Amino acid sequence: MTTTTPAARKVPTGAFNASRTGATAARVLRQLRHDPRTIALMILIPCVMLVLLRYVFDSSPRTFDNIGASLLGVFPLITMFLVTSIATLRERTSGTLERLLAMPLGKADLIAGYALAFGTVAVVQSALATGLAVWGLGLDVTGSFWLLLLVALLDALLGTALGLFVSAFASSEFQAVQFMPAVIFPQLLLCGLFTPRSAMHPVLEAVSDVLPMSYAVDGMNQVLHHTDVTTTFVRDVLIVAGCAVLVLVLGAATLRRRTD
Secondary structure, three states: OOOHHHOOOOOOOOOHHHHHHHHHHHHHHHHOOOOOOHHHHOHHHHHHHHHHHHHOOOOOHHHHHHHHHHHHHHHHHHHHHHHHHHHHHHHHHHOOHHHHHHHOHHHHHHHHHHHHHHHHHHHHHHHHHHHHHHHHHOOOOOOOOOHHHHHHHHHHHHHHHHHHHHHHHHHOOOHHHHHHHHHHHHHHHHHOOOOOOHHHOHHHHHHHHHOHHHHHHEEOOOOHHHHOOOOOHHHHHHHHHHHHHHHHHHHHHOOOOOOO
């Protein structure tokens, strides 16, 4: 009868482990703490853009009310996508991911840890941007502030998930930035921000129906115009959250140890 010594046992790395995920998130947050420029980009840029937008429409406050809520979801999504994709790629090109995955750390732990760390920043970002828009810039919202914050947070988490996913297909930080026109800009044009989706060409309307940003913007508009939680709002929230989870799963499946 053969026995397996403790040194010979392998720790399974494929299964999700909460402690390993927490350790990964803590490490990423420590790194972010020493990178004030990245923190400023994630937290302050959406606020600056909202202030700029408010005074672009200084003579037409109703215009700001009509599009401000939508952009409150779009700005965090874009900034979190950009920062997360570059930060994750930097970890891979520096060899950090290769060293981490050589340890008892599964891909699911790693992706969940990154999502948790950047999600923590997303909470702060969304709270500041939403509070500034409603109380600082006078955004007139019919629904609850907390529902507005919920959608903004989900949008930021979706941007985080998309950034983690596309980083697997880039070999340099420049390429990571290049994914923005391919992943973000089409959604921005088709999400209903510039014209109602029902007024688009039927083909474009059908494409917009499968893009998560369409439901992010629609969810914001539901809060903007309705006092109570609507069925459409619940649908929008579930779709955005489901897309974020799906993209995170795909990110774990496509994560590479290093660039080629």
